[in-house]
Amino acid sequence: MAKNTLRKTFLEPLGKNNPVFVQILGICSTLAVTNKLQNTLVMTLGVMFTTALSSFTLSLLRNHIPSRIRMMVETMIIATFVIIVDIVLKAFYPEMWKQLGPYVGLIITNCIIMGRVEAFALQNKPMLSLVDGLASGLGYTYVLLAIAFVRELLGTGSLWGFRILGSWWTNWSIMIMPPGGFFVLAILIWVIRETIMKEAKA
């Protein structure tokens, strides 16, 4: 019985309740870095780490937090984990840290983390919340990697820095610029909704 809930908690954010294309959360900070696959992976792993641990910690505290200051406590805990990600990156992956710049700090305001905490962690047990946080992070990760895949490939002809398309390819520069991010995300949501909606109707 417990195993069932665990499984359900894990699978839902990956598909049915995906934070990006179903709940439309967390678009802000990460869209900026999806023009490179490598940066996206680091950012999304950071989000996953933060969501999982924040959900876990806040779930542990859930019966003690005074309702008045609920949001501030949440933000404080989330900010702490993000800072840890920032410090660790700066010390162990300085190249990446330089490239991601301010966007690591902006994970704090990523709506997904706050969203999952409010919707799940505050009403559920710690272990379950940890799984939910991890799964939401994963659901977020693969969607953004898909966006980055398209943007980097079409925008620079390479993937992960390695040249894939030959010199015959004229770079679609629009892809690495902000409008490209908006368009690719929009098309992704459209495609997913078409397929899911078709399933729902059938």
Added chain:
Amino acid sequence: MNAQPTFYRERIYPLLFMFIVTFLCILLTAGIYLLTQDRASANELSFTRRAILQAGGVSFENTTAGIELAFNEKIVVEDGYYTTQGPEGTRYIIPLQGPGLWGTIAIMVGLEEDMKTFSGLAIVSQNETPGLGARIEESWFTGQFQGKTAPFVMVEEGTASAQNEVDAITGATRTSEYFLNLTNRAADDAQSIIRGE
């Protein structure tokens, strides 16, 4: 008599809770920061040194140890600039700074003995738009200055041919312009720095 616990609950407890949570968070953060501080500063030093090596056209192994080795062997630290021996004589490596679109762009420029030909260029720090202006850090952009002489003329990305033409970055016109100003100043600024002005 019932008012007392309510006052505590409503006003004191939340404040206390917040205070404790904040304190613990700051403690955790400060702890991890202090643990990694040395590493972080070593990394920064390594970055600057690497920029100097790149500007001087010195080959090195891209690891912290490799950079330190190459730096200690090949670079001479002077007053406000650096020198190294290139195949055509002494190369001068100067730190330069200039305004970018959003903040300051700091670079290391390497000049050959004639003080005109670039031996290399590397970005130390910049705050331009990620994915656009920030692309000045990419190796194709910095590498194209090698062997060329100022004053430069910026042309459309991918079309540079003449000795004084360099590619701009598509979509980062402003940043490219600012960068151009910086590099065109390099030779004069270098003279002043070396003369000790």
Added chain:
Amino acid sequence: MNESMMPFAIFFASIFTGNILLTNYLGMCSFLSVSKELKTSLGLGAAVIFVMATTTPLNWLVYEYLLIPFGLEYLRFIVFIIVIAAFVQLTEMTIERYSEPLYQSLGIFLPLITVNCAILGVSLFMVIREYTFLTSFLFGLGSGIGWFIAIIAMAGIRQKMKNANVPPALEGPAITLVIAGFMAMAFMGFSGMIALS
């Protein structure tokens, strides 16, 4: 280059060419959901301008006079959030107390703003780009205005779109993102506007 022009150049750039939403992707969540209604957009946009223009210089002061002297820059994330949250809370309480109509049109949006990525983002950018006090105020003000323009334009377009034939799967967030993409492209066209030489 005229150094004294810099703050105003940044002011214009933050509204148009470096728009906090259309170029830097910040503040999207509330943008996507609130832009359905023009009236609500006006209220939220005004609140954003107010909070950004005030918290950015405020955070500058905190950073400059509290964090730097004690070597605590790495705590800026936590501290900025506390400053923003406290300021917003205070403002909300003051408005609620002194002006009911203002509270109805602006005050109710204030709690929403505390978790708006754009507010924190602007403060973080200010630190990275090492702005002065005046510039940070202009940057905050400009970013707020830029966000305001974006959400108003989006709300206006979505009003018109009510009569259009949107494919069902595109309805809502997807079509809003497409429009945002076009707006972003349009705003990129502003980059030739200010000639700085």
